[in-house]
Structures are given as C-alpha cells and as structure tokens.
Amino acid sequence: MQDFGAAFWLAGELLVSGDETLAEIVVLSLKINAGAVALASAIGMPLGAILAVARFPGRQALVVLVNSLMGLPPVVVGLVVYLMLSNAGPLGVLQLLYTPTAMIVAQTVLVTPIVAALTRQVIEDMDAEYSEQLDSLAVGRLARIGTLLYDARASLVTAVLAGFGRSVAEVGAVIIVGGNINHVTRVMTTAIALETSKGNLALALALGFVLLTIAIVVNGAVGGLRLAMVRDAHA
Amino acid sequence: MQDFGAAFWLAGELLVSGDETLAEIVVLSLKINAGAVALASAIGMPLGAILAVARFPGRQALVVLVNSLMGLPPVVVGLVVYLMLSNAGPLGVLQLLYTPTAMIVAQTVLVTPIVAALTRQVIEDMDAEYSEQLDSLAVGRLARIGTLLYDARASLVTAVLAGFGRSVAEVGAVIIVGGNINHVTRVMTTAIALETSKGNLALALALGFVLLTIAIVVNGAVGGLRLAMVRDAHA
Amino acid sequence: ADRYIVVQSTTSTQNSGLLDYLLPIFTAKTGIEVRVVAVGTGQAIKNAANGDGDVLLVHAKAAEEKFVAEGFGVKRFDLMYNDFVIVGPPADPAGVEGSTDVVAALQKIAETSAPFASRADDSGTHKAEMKLWKEAGIDPTAASGGWYRETGSGMGQTLNTGIGMGAYVLTDRATWVAFGNKGDYGIAVEGDARLFNQYGVILVNKDKLANVKADLGQAFVDWLISKEGQDAIAGFEVEGQQLFFPNAKGE
Amino acid sequence: MLERPITRHGAVSALLPLVVEDLVFEAGGRRLIDGIDLTLEAGRRSVILGPNGSGKSLFLRLIHGLIPPTSGRIAWNGRPPGREVRLSQAMVFQQPVLLRRSVAANIDYALAAHGFDKAARRARTEQMLIEAGLEHLARQPARRLSGGEQQRLALARALAVEPDVLLLDEPTSSLDPHATLRIEMLIARAAQEGVRIVLVTHDIGQARRFADEVVFLHRGRIAEHAPAEVFFDEPGSEAARSFLAGELVL
Amino acid sequence: MLERPITRHGAVSALLPLVVEDLVFEAGGRRLIDGIDLTLEAGRRSVILGPNGSGKSLFLRLIHGLIPPTSGRIAWNGRPPGREVRLSQAMVFQQPVLLRRSVAANIDYALAAHGFDKAARRARTEQMLIEAGLEHLARQPARRLSGGEQQRLALARALAVEPDVLLLDEPTSSLDPHATLRIEMLIARAAQEGVRIVLVTHDIGQARRFADEVVFLHRGRIAEHAPAEVFFDEPGSEAARSFLAGELVL
Ligand SMILES: Nc1ncnc2c1ncn2[C@@H]1O[C@H](COP(=O)(O)OP(=O)(O)OP(=O)(O)O)[C@@H](O)[C@H]1O
Ligand SMILES: Nc1ncnc2c1ncn2[C@@H]1O[C@H](COP(=O)(O)OP(=O)(O)OP(=O)(O)O)[C@@H](O)[C@H]1O
Ligand SMILES: [Mg+2]
Numbered sequence A, B: 001m002q003d004f005g006a007a008f009w010l011a012g013e014l015l016v017s018g019d020e021t022l023a024e025i026v027v028l029s030l031k032i033n034a035g036a037v038a039l040a041s042a043i044g045m046p047l048g049a050i051l052a053v054a055r056f057p058g059r060q061a062l063v064v065l066v067n068s069l070m071g072l073p074p075v076v077v078g079l080v081v082y083l084m085l086s087n088a089g090p091l092g093v094l095q096l097l098y099t100p101t102a103m104i105v106a107q108t109v110l111v112t113p114i115v116a117a118l119t120r121q122v123i124e125d126m127d128a129e130y131s132e133q134l135d136s137l138a139v140g141r142l143a144r145i146g147t148l149l150y151d152a153r154a155s156l157v158t159a160v161l162a163g164f165g166r167s168v169a170e171v172g173a174v175i176i177v178g179g180n181i182n183h184v185t186r187v188m189t190t191a192i193a194l195e196t197s198k199g200n201l202a203l204a205l206a207l208g209f210v211l212l213t214i215a216i217v218v219n220g221a222v223g224g225l226r227l228a229m230v231r232d233a234h235a
Numbered sequence C: 001a002d003r004y005i006v007v008q009s010t011t012s013t014q015n016s017g018l019l020d021y022l023l024p025i026f027t028a029k030t031g032i033e034v035r036v037v038a039v040g041t042g043q044a045i046k047n048a049a050n051g052d053g054d055v056l057l058v059h060a061k062a063a064e065e066k067f068v069a070e071g072f073g074v075k076r077f078d079l080m081y082n083d084f085v086i087v088g089p090p091a092d093p094a095g096v097e098g099s100t101d102v103v104a105a106l107q108k109i110a111e112t113s114a115p116f117a118s119r120a121d122d123s124g125t126h127k128a129e130m131k132l133w134k135e136a137g138i139d140p141t142a143a144s145g146g147w148y149r150e151t152g153s154g155m156g157q158t159l160n161t162g163i164g165m166g167a168y169v170l171t172d173r174a175t176w177v178a179f180g181n182k183g184d185y186g187i188a189v190e191g192d193a194r195l196f197n198q199y200g201v202i203l204v205n206k207d208k209l210a211n212v213k214a215d216l217g218q219a220f221v222d223w224l225i226s227k228e229g230q231d232a233i234a235g236f237e238v239e240g241q242q243l244f245f246p247n248a249k250g251e
Numbered sequence D, E: 001m002l003e004r005p006i007t008r009h010g011a012v013s014a015l016l017p018l019v020v021e022d023l024v025f026e027a028g029g030r031r032l033i034d035g036i037d038l039t040l041e042a043g044r045r046s047v048i049l050g051p052n053g054s055g056k057s058l059f060l061r062l063i064h065g066l067i068p069p070t071s072g073r074i075a076w077n078g079r080p081p082g083r084e085v086r087l088s089q090a091m092v093f094q095q096p097v098l099l100r101r102s103v104a105a106n107i108d109y110a111l112a113a114h115g116f117d118k119a120a121r122r123a124r125t126e127q128m129l130i131e132a133g134l135e136h137l138a139r140q141p142a143r144r145l146s147g148g149e150q151q152r153l154a155l156a157r158a159l160a161v162e163p164d165v166l167l168l169d170e171p172t173s174s175l176d177p178h179a180t181l182r183i184e185m186l187i188a189r190a191a192q193e194g195v196r197i198v199l200v201t202h203d204i205g206q207a208r209r210f211a212d213e214v215v216f217l218h219r220g221r222i223a224e225h226a227p228a229e230v231f232f233d234e235p236g237s238e239a240a241r242s243f244l245a246g247e248l249v250l
C-alpha cells in the first residue's frame, strides 16, 4: 500500500518538476493521440453516418462487423501494422517502422471502429427524427450525412472522447510498431509498461496518474467546448 | 507477408480442430468478459443515467471525470488491483490475485467508465425529450432512471458492445492481475501477447483472428437481440 | 539523427540499465544513435530476420547460431555473460536457500511442490531453465497450473507475478539486482556453473536483408567487442555490484 | 364511461386557490413572462387565450412546476409547485410526449407512477382506451399513432390518473370535429366532478363553449382576466378586441 | 410580401396530373391504406378530410414518396415519386421537424438544398421570416419556439423553396385565429400563382374557405371525391354526412 502513497508523491513531483524526459514523452503521447483521433474521426464519423443512413443489402452485417472491430485486440493490430511496415513487408520501403507515424497508423486502426460504431448509433437515433423531413427537402446523400453529423455534434463529442480514451490508454499496438525506443517512440503507456517490468511499481503508477491528469485536462477542455456548442446548437 | 497467409490457415485449423488448450482459453476469455461486462453494465448504466438526469453542483466535473476514465491505462488499473489484492495489500486475505476473479475485477474497473460515459450521452439525449413529461407524471427519481434506461435500451446496446470490445481486446490489466498462468488465467489476449513475444507471429495472428471471430459471433447475437428489441420497442 | 541503427535486444539488457549506461558512451564517440527495441528473445530474432534491426543482442546461443546459419546474421560474437539465480521467499518452502547445486534445488522444489514461476515464453532465460529441468530429470509442465506456474511473460512481469504468489523464480542476476519490486525476496540459489548466461551480438546480414545499415551496425558491434566497449561493460554497476562480465574474444 | 365519484387526493379544493404573484420568466435574453399576477379560484373553468408566442405554454409549465421562474411566486393553496403538488395534477402538452411503448403501456405507466395497483391499472387502462376511442390500438406502438390518435392518448393518460387539477395545452388541435366534441364532453364531465381545469386553446368556439372565465395573455402579460360573458361580449382590452376580431395582434 | 411571379421549375403542370392506382399500405399487421384510386388534376385546390387515423397523413407521405407503398402505383405526370420529383415539391408535416439550428438557418438550409445561391437565400429567408411573422425570432434556436411559431416556421420553410406542389398536413392546427387567416392568405396566393395545393385539415371552416374539391378518406379508403360545393351541400356518402354533422364516425 505504501506504493500508492509513494506514487502520488512521485506523480506530484513529476508534474511539478517539469522533468525533461517526461515532458518529451508527454508531448509525443499527445501528438500521436491527437493525430490518431483526428484521423479516426475523419474516417469513422462519415463511415458511421453512412452506416446509419444508407440502406443496402449486407448493411446489418457491416454494422455487426464495425461493432465487433471495437474489440480488435491491440496486439493483433500492432502485428498487422508491423508486418505491413516491416522491411520484409509490402510497405517496408516507406521506412515507417519504429516511428511515431507507425504508431499513429496503428492507433487509427484501433480507434476508427470505435468512433464509427458510436457515431452510427447517435446518427441512427437522430435520423429517426430527421429522415422524412430531409427526404422531403430533397437533400442529397452527402448533404444529409453532413447535416446529421453537424446537428448531432454535441452528442458525437462523447464518441470522439471514447476513441481518445482507447487511444491514450493503449499500449499493446504502439509498443510493437513503435518499439518503445527511448527519445524516439516512447510514450506514456509504453513507459508505464517498461517501469512495471522493471518492478518500479510506484514510478509506473505515478506515470499513470500523470497520464490520467492529462486525460482529464483534455476531457475538461473538450467538455467546455461541447457546452459552448450545446449552447448555440439550439439542441 | 507469408505470415498473413499462414495465420489464416492456422486460424482455420485452430477453429476446426477443436484444440483443447485453445477451447480452455476461449471459454475462460468468454467467462471473464461476460462477467466484467455484466458487472460494468450493472454499475455503469445506472451511474451514467444518474449523471445524465441529476442536477447537482459538481455534476459537470463528474461527467468530465467519467469521460476521462475511459482513458484509464490498463496497466495502471492492473497495478492498482494488483497492489490491492497482493498479499501485502489490504485485500490480500481474500487470496484473489492470479485468479479469474481478479481479472474480472480489473476488467470491470476498465469497462465501467466506458459504459457509464456512453450511457450518460444516450440518456441525456432521451431525457431532453422525456424530462418534462416524466416530471408532470410525478415520476420519482429511481423510476425515472429505470424508465429512461428501459426506453433507451436499443441504443444502450452499443454502449455495452463498446465495453465488451474494450474488455475482450484488453491485455495490459489482465496479464498483471491474472499472471497469464497456463491453464489457470491464460486468456486469448495474453496468449496472443505470449506468442508474439516468442516470435510466433503467425500463431499470434491466428489467435487474433479466432478472437475476432468470437467477437463477431457475440456481436451478431447481440445485434439480433437488439433488432428484436427495436421491433417491439416501438421506437 | 540520420545516423542511427536499430538494435533488437532482450529486455534484461534494457531493464538492468546496461544499455542506458552504454549507449551514450558509444554515441558520444561515434555520433551514431542507437535505438533499442527491447522485446522477447523470440520476437527479437523474428524482427531481425524481417530486416527490422541492424544488430541483434540476445542470450540464446542455439537460436543465435541458427540465425547466422540461415544467413540472416553475418557472424555471432560472444559479448559478455552474467549468471542466473533462483530467487525465493524468505520462508523457503523447498528448503533450497544457500544451495549452489541448481539441479538438486529444482528437484527439491518439485518434490515439495513448492510454487515455481516460469516465464514459459521461449526466451533465453526460459530455454536455460528448461535445460536445467531436463538435467534434473523432471518434466515440470506436467504440473502446469499446479505448483508449476507458466506466466507466459517477460522477466520483469514474471518476477512481479512470482513474488506476488510466493513462487521461486529463475532470473538473470542483472534484472534481479536492478529490479524495484523485490518485496522480501532474496537469492536462494546461485553460484552453480550451470547457471552461466552467455550474451551474443550479431550484425544482421546486408546481403540477405538489403535495408540493413551494415556500416553503422558493424561499428557498433566492433565497439562492443573492442577493449573500450568491454571495459565499459565491466564498468557498469548497480548498487556497487558489477552485473555483466565482458568475455568477447575479439576479432 | 369515466367513473370519477371521488377524487383520490382528498378534498377537491385542496390545491386551490392558485396564487401567482409577479411571475417573471426570462430565457434566451428575452423576458417571456413579464410580471403576471393571477388568482385562480376553485370551481371554475378557466381558458387561457392569446396569440402565438404570448406565453401560454410557458405559463402552464411554470404553474405546473416544470420550469423554475426567474422571479415571482407560485402557490397552490400555499404550496409551491413540485412533485407533491404534481401528484394531484395532470398536464397534456401541446406536443404529446409518448413513451416508446405500446398505447396501453403508456396509460399503465402513468397509473403506476401515481400509485395505482395492478388490478386497478388494468381496469382503468381499458376504460380510458375506450373513452378515447383507442381500444383497437391498445397493443400498437404509441409513437406510430396518427397525430390525432397521439393527442387522444395523451389526454386519456392525463385523465387516467384522476387528477384534481388538469392543465390542457391545446388538447384538441389535431382532432377531427367529432373527436373534439367527444373530448370536450369528457373534460366537461371531469369539471363537473370537481376537477379544476385550465385550458389553453386557439379554438374560439371551444373557448366559448367551455370557459367560465378567460385569461387573455399578450406578450407575456395578462391583458385581460374576466368572466367569459364579459370577455366575449365586451372585451376590455384593445389586444383582446382585435384578437377576437381576427385582426393583427403583435 | 411573397413575390412569386414565375415558378422555378418550369411549367406549373409539369408534375400533374397525379395518378394513384390501387394504392395499398400495410404496417404493423394492419392494412392502413386500402386500395386508393385517385387522379388530381392541375389547377385545383384539393382538401383531404377524414377522421383521425383514416390515413390522411400516410396518404400524403406516400404520394410525396417518403414511404414506399405495399402495392399500387403513384405517378406525377408519369414519374414515380422520388428525389427528382420532390425537388419541385414541399411538404409541411403534421408535427414540424425543425433542425437544431436557428430559425433563419432552418429556412436557409431548405433553400440551399434546393440550389438557391447565397445572395438569393439571404434575401428570401428574410422575406419569408417577415411573411410568417417570425422576423424578431430569426436568431433564436428553432426548437425553442412556441408551438405556433414552429408551425409557422415549417410553413415558411416549405413556401421558401418555391415548390410547384405543396402538401400541407394540418398546417394551421396550432395557430391563433389571426395567424391562421394570414397563412391561409399566403397559401391562397401561392395557389393563384399556380402552385398545386393538397391540404389536410380538421378545420371544416378552413376546408370550406379553401377547397375546390374534397377527398374524403375513411378507414384507408376514399369514401368520396367531389367538388367542394357538392361535398359540403349534399355529401354522397354516409360517412361524410355524419362526419360533417360531427356525428360518430368509426
Ligand atoms: N427556452 C426558451 N428559450 C427561448 N425562448 C423561448 C423558450 N421557450 C419559449 N420561448 C419563447 O417564448 C415565447 C412564448 O412561448 P410559449 O410556448 O409560451 O408560447 P404560446 O403562447 O404557447 O404560443 P403558441 O400558441 O404558439 O403555442 C415564444 O416566443 C417562444 O419563442
Ligand atoms: N408505421 C406505422 N405502423 C403502424 N401503424 C401505423 C403506422 N403509421 C400509421 N399507422 C396507423 O395508420 C392509421 C392512419 O394514420 P395516419 O397518420 O395516416 O392518420 P391520419 O388520417 O393522418 O390521422 P390524424 O387526423 O389523427 O392525423 C392510424 O391508425 C395509425 O395508427
Ligand atoms: Mg403553446
């Protein structure tokens, strides 16, 4: 139990001290997660909206698939991306293995289904109300998806935050494609895993608290934005 | 790239052969995930609904916190549960460390915020419509939460599936509190991690495909249930 | 930072802090950055065989020689050694504390069914452990799930688990000395010649894997087995204790 | 037919009079209810009239306690509006909010919320469905009903709980002429049995048929509060005069 | 005031006649539209009457192409209903569906969907807001409007796009008497300018004022289709007679 106390102390110290290595790791974590969540949202939201709105054979199966992909094991995603980017792989020439870019790719693969599945649910609920009115206005497919995404934006924030949560907490994929290389691809979660394997549990916990603090700051900022959105979204 | 082909073959073989060790691992995975998702839903749904409906000072902060906890790093959760359950910890007497029960506890901690945060969003959207009518009917707090959860059940399925996805894919926490002990606490994800570290990438991938197949079966079954629900939910 | 190489290595060299100590010395001298990917032995060899590393630094001699024989590696060099130890709880349920006969100790553990946590991950350490069980004439996997606990994890994680459940654990000394979560554990068995743990270093073969930075990798290998590199290894200490013993035979 | 020999919640006048003092409600930077003083006594049927956007629905929601006023006081026989008070009231909203359940389940739900036991709920649900002409739709999903059917269901649900006070916000706007008359009869009978009715309507004919007294709202204020004969025959305010004449009221 | 010198979509009669043959719609195990045959010619103002649940709203949604019929044919001058056809039509729903945007943005959105350019949208939005008496609410969130204001906005949005065919489902049910007259005038003017109007209403007075011809629906069938004078003075069907008399129609 003394580990908890020690961990809190350490976390506080780490946050206050402005330790340079830590700062480097935090910044890289934020960059990678921001990149992955942005990409995943750019892909997942329209995809989810299309799944919510379009009617075609096999749609139900696709919905099940996307829902299932929320359960993609990170290690498997890491392996697949690794095999693609490896020098022995088809994309080896890009020389992206063990770079932050590779980590963003892996995270995007993990997060996209989450954003897409949750978006589908939100948009489907909203479309139940809007559908006939938009039909009546002869709104085209593309514009319809844009409208639904725009009008549901306050609710979609939660979908994006869920994606961010997965991304920021994830270690299995990024450690495989990033390699947890000091000063190059070490992020918060891989650092935590490393300290755990060194038996430095208090330090690992402290890093965990720091990570959680970051998550809270990000969520708080997004939450503030969302409130402002709701206010003039006329929801 | 030959790894992919090999992996598909292997996955097929594994699924067909009815390998006993694999069956054992699959069954344990399902048990642990079902337990964790059930617990997390039992806690997270009412919690999310309360957050959606209740008005009290600090509510907004609590919403941010729950959203942030979607980003709980599994390794940290694993460590915390480990420190609680270890012989040196406060709950050491329970002798739960390295048992499936410990894994369920860790997974529940991870999944509950996801279910709660997504439930909050769904229920908040529905409450925007129901709120005044339920007030007018003088519905009590508890009954109101029950009503909203019940009427939103078709949408809440996606929240639970998101929780299931996180749980079924997760390795960082269960490996720490479960120990990945062969025949005792080895589940799909820890087996995948092990084969990866052995360099048996094809086998690891194959196990990943098996896991994904299981996820698809579960999601398909739940999706079917949900459709039936929508049909007589009069949504 | 264009001049860098990737080293695929086992976790013990990283977790013990050796590489953190060694690499800045090398980089300062040559300007070559060394990026370490520390994973399981099997994974390290597989990654290197995929061409995703320039240098391989592991401790599983048979697998290393196979790697070279298949043409993935140029040549294997002995680099250094340390030793394995068996750590155990103070209660010492198998009564092996102070023993210098590892095979006898394992037999006692099996006889008393005292818990023993094995990595069971095909790592160098695990392979060494299995060899010792074989010498003891015991197939511990028959008791898997009973007193023999196969954790399927890396060294650090297996130590965390083993200590958590009061099991004996075979570990390399370097990882143990640097380990932060020892609890009340101590070394129970050490000093047997059979616990010798040899590390090797291999330059990945450019002829087979075109992307290998052969020049830079060669420079690193050369430095490691040079007198300067070997001295640096010898100079690495944790808590006043030397953890690795250089034994390169030189070119 | 609707049996309502006694009210469940004690003396009919327990909630009356309703006293509203200096009631103000602001939202979106506008003062939407602008200082209303009003007393509604027991035993009368009040109709609230006024142009679109004059604040009729807001006023009902305020006195029902669904939204908190910016300032001012509301007292039902001395008690502020709240859950306790609402247990003896029912309101039909301008746009019905039906639960995602069957038609029958919507009524059953309201009865359960008001503490009716299972047997009573069963009987009363069936009775109310017949009253509202919805018995053939009992098992249908409520939200798939036609506009008029939805409005009838909302009304049946409100009447089912045997309220002492009934707040009705344009309850017949989507009904066909026959259904309108039938619902008016139901409401009139409830009034006779002592239920205090406050009705918002745009149907002047309905107002004439129904009102004992009229409250005329205009721009969030009471422009006139008068007995029905007075209001319809010689309205005191300019706004009410032009409203009745169908002229421009802004 | 509304300027509508020419229709945007070519000849006014391009979409007419509307021919409906043996139209059937089933849902929830019930036959809700039960074999409708009907031809609506250009140049007339049609009113659809019928009791609650008789299928009026379903019929409008069917001919607008919002829901696919179970069987039967619908043809607007030979073309099946679909996006193309709807581009020249507008419908006001019984319950307005407003976007989660400002009042002005709701109109602007419809105009954009119909291909109006930015400048035209600006001018037309302003004009329509004035027509509907909503100019002071332009920046308000549309979904916070009062019931009547919402209905006016839905109407303004439909008129804004200059449709050739206007389908109206009880468009004045929540309007005050004055607003009702004003909206009726707007609709009448559109009709004069050649817009084909199909109006569902429960307001018999409105039907009398407005109809050239009446379609009387009963239980998903056409009980009567007659010129207005005929229908109101000597209705041919028993159902219509009792409907007009306010008697029981089931
Ligand atoms: N939450 C709100 N925010 C901003 N404005 C509001 C809000 N609620 C109502 N309003 C405005 O207050 C005014 C009065 O609304 P209310 O619904 O009471 O009108 P009403 O008299 O019921 O009209 P109608 O006959 O059209 O139903 C309207 O102009 C409306 O736009
Ligand atoms: N999707 C549906 N599923 C089941 N029943 C439906 C569905 N849509 C409509 N109905 C039923 O069809 C009948 C006709 O509905 P419709 O909305 O057309 O009536 P209406 O003539 O417009 O009535 P109102 O005057 O009340 O608006 C109603 O009894 C309604 O309950
Ligand atoms: Mg109103």
Ligand SMILES: [Mg+2]
Binding pocket: D146, D147, D148, E056, E057, E058, E094, E169
């Ligand atoms: Mg209708």
